[in-house]
Amino acid sequence: MATNVQENNSFTLDEEQESLLRKHKRTQKIKKTVLLGANLMVVVVVLFPLLYAVSMSLKAPSEIYTSELNFFPGALQFSNYKDVFAIAPLGQYIFNSFVVAIAITAGQLVSGALAAFSFHFLKIKGGEILFALVMATMMVPGEATIISNYLQVSNWGWLDSYKVLIIPYLTSATTIFLFRQFYKSFPISLYESAKIDGCSNIGFIFRILLPLTKPAIGAVAVNGFINAWNMYMWPLLVSGSDNYRTVQIGVSMMNSVDSQSIVLMLAGVVICLIPSLVIFIFGQKSLVKGMFSGSVKG
Missing domain, CATH: 1.20.5 (Single alpha-helices involved in coiled-coils or other helix-helix interfaces)
Structure with a gap:
């Protein structure tokens, strides 16, 4: 039981x-x-x-100004994407944007790595004060200095050229900050050991430091490229011809009052969004990893 x-x-x-x-x-x-x-x-x-x-x-121009609220087009007009290249040198605009974005990204990678190395590994007198001054520039809006910068490059005769679009943005306080925060995870003894072995500062940066900072490089590259690709105000001021006009400016100039131009402008907007989306989709892991990897020291 x-x-x-x-x-x-x-x-x-x-x-x-x-x-x-x-x-x-x-x-x-x-x-x-x-x-x-x-x-x-x-x-x-x-x-x-x-x-x-x-x-x-993807809509026909006749579908733009209608009383009916239709989200989907009645018939897909893929010819809009072809016509946008016919009415404007969009290919030249895209090429210019790629040249500017790639050059700025490469410049920020090099200058940010060198500056961050100096602030962290080199014991410079007043280095913390200099770093604080660099960080203080992040609080100054670009619109506050854009007029003085324009007058300066105008006096130098740089207007309507690649160098006026690229050189002012070859360094970034944000890039320096990200690299320096990542370098803090490396002990000073690593640098001292390399110096004892006869490694120069440049050799230490490019042969030892940068290969170990791939997450930071990925984050800086993605952030720098997207920011450079989406620049609007500065290229609008300094570029006056199609030879150097970027895609953001070229697409905005296609807008007018008629429905045909609105449809083509939107097609151009979608085209110029594709590189940013592709870079972000494939680089989002590197961006997130690089942003957070330097936040914990050890």
Whole structure:
């Protein structure tokens, strides 16, 4: 009789455990479903302007000014993307933007790595004060200095050239800060050991330091390229011909009052968004890893 009671109790416990397990799984499934639905809603809200631009760029001009609210085009007009290259030298604009963005990104990588090395590894008298002054420049909006910079490059005769688009942005306080924060994870003894072995400062940077800072390089490269690609105000002031005009300026100049130009301008906007999206999609892991890898020292 006692044995039967124990078996019944064990069966009851097993059934209760299975019931609790099923309830837990059901609760977890509901939570995941709710979280997925919330994420999808956020994605739709965030991506809606981009999706709307793509939809508008595929519409016929006659569908722009209508009383009906139609998100999707009646007939896909892929010819809009072909026509935008016919009415404007969009290919030249894209080439100019690539030249400017790549040159600025490379310049910021080199200058940021050298400056951050000097601030962290070289014991310069007043180095912390100099670094604080560099960081203070991040609090000055670009609009506050754009007129003085324009007058300066105008006196030098740099207007409407690649150098006026590239040289003022070859260094960045943000880049220096990111590299320096990442370098803090390396002990000073690493630099001292390299110096004892006869390694020069330049050799230490390019042969030892940079290969160990790939996450920081990825973050700086993605951030620098996207910022350089999306520049608007400075190229608008200093570029006056199609030979040096960037894609952001070229696309904005296609806008007018007629529906045909609006459709083509939106097609140009979608085209100039593609490089930024591609860089961000493939470089987002490096961007996030580089932003946070230097936040913990050790």
